[in-house]
Amino acid sequence: MxxxxxxxxxxxxxxxxxxxxxxxxxxxxxxxLSRGTMKxxxxxxxxxxxxxxxxxxxxxxxxxxxxxxxxxxxxxxxxxxxxxxxxxxxxxxxxxxxxxxxxxxxxxxxxxxxxxxxxxxxxxxxxxxxxxxxxxxxxxxxxxxxxxxxxxxxxxxxxxxxxxxxxxxxxxxxxxxxxxxxxxxxxxxxxxxxxxxxxxxxxxxxxxxxxxxxxxxxxxxxxxxxxxxxxxxxxxxxxLMPVTRDVLVATLCTSHSATGRIDEARVRAALPEDSVLSSISPIRLAFAMRGVTAREVAERLSGSVAMPKKSAGAEPGLDDFTGAGKALRAARQLVRDLALWRAGTIGWHDLSRSLLVYGPPGTGKTWLARAIGNDANLSVVTGSFAEWQAKGHLGDMLRAMRESFADARRETPAVLIIDEIDAAGSRQDADRHNHNYRVQVINAFLAELDSLSREEGVIVVGTCNHPETLDPAILRAGRFDLKIAMSLPDAEALYGVFRRHLTFPEADLRDLSRRAVGHTPADIDAIIRQVRAECRSDGRELTLEYLRACFGGHDNVELLHRIAVHECGHAIVCAALGLGRVTRVLLTRGGGEIHVDLRPQAGLTGDITATLSRMLAGRAAERLIFGTVSAGAGGSIESDIAQATQLALAIDSKLGLGLQGAVWRGGDEAALLRDPAIFEAVRRRIEDAEDRALAILATHRTLLEDMARALVAAREFGLAEAANWLRQLPGSSDTILAGALREQPHLN
Structure with a gap:
């Protein structure tokens, strides 16, 4: 009708x-005689x-x-x-x-x-x-x-x-x-x-x-x-109002009518959606407007923008993501707000116009940013510090950077995705090598962000792996309004990845998702491509059994058990000392992770020593259950031992709570540790903290063992699951569980 x-x-x-x-x-x-001209x-x-x-x-x-x-x-x-x-x-x-x-x-x-x-x-x-x-x-x-x-x-x-x-x-x-x-x-x-x-x-x-x-x-x-x-x-x-159905109908009522009217119902039915019209190219619009009737114009427009159906995995949308992580919730809210802005319901100043998504490589940060643009029907413009730096010397690099921002302005409304922002570094970096270059690059980047923040129509999404290395000025509100971690996906999010690639029944895909916890979406994409190539080469079908073997089929069970004990040790000591709410515990491809919402601290000596015990609780748990410790607590600068050493050293060198009194000594930490007195004080604090963690875990050994076995089977605990285990600690049953359930996201 x-x-x-x-x-x-x-x-x-x-x-x-x-x-x-x-x-x-x-x-x-x-x-x-002067139509179309005007001085x-x-x-x-x-x-x-x-x-x-x-x-x-x-x-x-x-x-x-x-x-x-x-x-x-x-x-x-x-x-x-x-x-x-x-x-x-x-x-x-x-x-x-x-x-x-x-x-x-x-x-x-x-x-x-x-x-x-x-x-x-x-x-x-x-x-x-x-x-x-x-x-x-x-x-x-x-x-x-x-x-x-x-x-x-x-x-x-x-x-x-x-x-x-x-x-x-x-x-x-x-x-x-x-x-x-x-x-x-x-x-x-x-x-x-x-x-x-x-x-x-x-x-x-x-x-x-x-x-x-x-x-x-x-x-x-x-x-x-x-x-x-x-x-x-x-x-x-x-x-300026973009080209919309209403704007185009108002135009056609004059350009293609002698009465001021057209067959609006049929014209509107034939026109593309506003989101498509707003981004149509001038040449396509000019061709369409040559139609004899308004309806022919509408049909030409629809025909010129008809696109083939998106193949699976071709371009992302937010519906390709499952789960309820903070980054996904923020992305969906941003898309809803953009729709309200386009409808004139809210102003541009009411939007969160910039978002920094950070986390490990391969977690889908850029994929999420592209999905925001696709779901909001915005143009997507991409740039990265690596691409800009590849253009040549400083002048070429800055020119490429400015061109990316200019491209976004030309494509407005648009999403500008800037990858690898942490490559910019910081003007406060102690390394003076290339300091002048770094200062000029960061200053130019800040100027572009500030200029864009005063304009309408461009959402900026930055991605990085290490936000702690960024210049503080980049992180200031107004340049990046929202800063959200995108950690390794949980089983629910991985289900969305498998669903995009495979057509097996839901129960089988969810089993694969559980087995694949600890993998990134990029890992899964690569594994599935490799498996399909092998099956084509061997002339056989891709089977569920083959995929199960790829995801957890060759696990070292003893190693998984040790990792689970290590991570559960962190969780138990954290909860027992009241340091914060454990939101996630999981096994990854290379080890394990624990996520904690830490409560604010006053920076008292007791707060710091409790934090040291939390950092060393994984090592203490291994010692308690296996009688030995692995190298899992050490290694990189982000390891448990490295962080504990830095914090224990800061007591003397930076926090004014140790041997040096109210004196601040910055500089090279390795050089400070050459002082025998400081080294001995740091070593003693670390050992005392580990002994305290060991005593707590010994009191709750049964909980540690049961929780670790369950983690090996499940591969991860979310907020509610972790709370259900940790409620067994004295004084924790009500506060931990109630807080966990209260924080559970509402799924629409």
Whole structure:
């Protein structure tokens, strides 16, 4: 069933846009020899909001007098032709709603469609004459964003059709002789680019415009940079309405109709979704607008953007992810907020506009960022410090960085993904090698982030493995609003990975997911590709048994048991000392992990010694159960022993709680440990902390053994599972379990 469009379903800006279009038509009728041209220097007078266009068109020698059809646009579903004529036109492929009684299907004054489209976009962006009053108020400064360089000149022209009759637009900045004058500041574009000289002139024009007494409208294109100290958050902001169904229908009602009407129901049914229209290329739009009827335009648009069905694994969406991790929840919330922003329900300032996702390699950080762009129907622009640095010396690197940011501005609305941000390093790094290079790179990166934060339409998603190595200024709110860890996926999240690749029954996929805990999505992708290649080479089918052998089929059970004892030891001591809530315990391909939400500490000596016991509890658990310890607590700078040594040393060298008293001694830790007195104090603290952990675990040996066996079988404990085990500790049953259940995410 086809539903007619009624006047009440029109967007709120429709009437305001119609008046602007009428003024545009009048201008075209009165200046037939200069259509499409306009000198932008100096001033240009606006047209009255209440001009009687039909009467003026009727007075023109080239235009027939007005008819009662001028009221039809307000009654979209009224049939103004005899039934036979209406059906005959429809059967011939025409649009009877757009056709006059004389058979005309095009307007008497044919305005170029790009002018109509941009006029409707501007009117939709402003919204109403009342909102225009705010823009024209004394002292008002308004920022218009989202204008493409190629549309800049035409956008400036069409602004004249939105202002009242007795107002002027001045395009050169500074004061004008008129009391009622809007100063429009825009960059100068040559060959679709803003050159260095034009960029400097634009900054100067902004300053000059602000020094005048007139209301100012600053037009910002994707590559136009505003003065860095301009308080953008204090300005009125208007984003140019993208091409939407409503904007296009409003345009077609003039460009492809002699009555001000079209068969809206059929046109809307044929048009692509708003998210597709907003990103359609100018050439596709131009081709579509050559259609004879509005419906043909809509059909051309749909045909030009038709895409083949996405193959499994081709481009990610958030539905490809399962589970309820913090990063996934943040991504889904961001996509919902972007939809509200596009609908005009919330402003750009209400969004979390930047996100840093950090975690081990292969956990799907970049995949998640791309899924945000795909689900929000945004363009996805990618860059990385490695790619930028590969371009050459410092100048080439900075040029490549700036080009990535410029690409995102050109593609707005867009997601800019910046991988490997930790490669930027920190200006505070003690290593002075390449210090000047590092400072210039970070300063340029911060400048680009700050510039982008003052604009609308680009979400920044950064990824890194080691956020602790980043310059603190990069992590500041406003540059990255949200900072979320993306750890190894749990069994539920891995189920989503297997489901994307395999067609086995759900129960079998979930069994594989449990076996694969500790693998990254990248690991699983690689293993499945390898297994499929081997099966093709051997001429056999991919079987569930073969996959099970790849995921846990050749595990060293004794090693898994030792790792489980080690990790459960950490969990038990952490809970027993009240240091925080254990949220996850898991076995990984190379060992194990425990995740803890640590409670705030005052930094007292007791807090620090308890933390040392937590760090050494895994080693103590191995000693208790097996009588020996492995090297699992040592190794890298991130290992248990390394962290415990650094903390124990800090008691003397940095925290003012040890042998040195209230003295801070920074510098090389290895050099400090050469002091025999300090070395002995550190060694003694570490041994005492391990002995304390051993005593706690000995009291709860049965719990440790049972919990470790269960972990080997399950491969991981989530928040609730860990709480159920740790509630057996004295004083923990109520607080741990209640807190765990209270923190469980709600699944929609």
């Amino acid at each position: 086809t539903h007619a469009t009624t006047e009440s379903s029109r967007p709120t800006w429709w009437a305001y846009a119609q008046k602007a279009v009428r003024r545009l038509q009048q201008d075209e009728a009165e200046n037939p 932008l220097g100096g001033a240009r007078r606006g047209f009255g909001l209440d001009d009687d266009l039909p009467a003026q068109l009727g007075a023109s020698a080239d235009v027939p007098p007005a008819s009662p059809l001028s009221i039809l646009s307000a009654v979209p579903d009224l049939r103004h032709l005899p039934a036979g004529d209406w059906d005959e036109i429809a059967d011939a492929g025409g649009d009877p709603a757009a056709t006059t009684e004389r058979g005309d299907a095009l307007p008497p004054v044919q305005v170029p469609w790009r002018k109509l489209l941009i006029t409707n976009q501007l009117a939709a962006s402003v919204g109403s004459a009342e909102r225009l009053d705010d823009i024209l108020a004394a002292g008002a400064v308004t920022l218009l964003t989202g204008v493409a360089e190629d549309d800049l000149k035409l956008t400036a022209q069409m602004l004249t059709h939105l202002i009242p009759e007795d107002w002027l637009i001045h395009f050169e900045g500074g004061d004008d002789f008129s009391e009622q004058c809007l100063s429009v500041i825009k960059p100068r574009v040559t060959d679709s680019k803003i050159g260095p000289t034009a960029a400097r002139d634009y900054l100067s024009d902004v300053v000059k415009g602000l020094q005048s007494s007139k209301p100012v409208l600053i037009v910002q294109t994707s590559n136009a940079t505003l003065p860095p100290d301009l308080p953008v958050e204090r300005l009125q902001r208007i984003a």
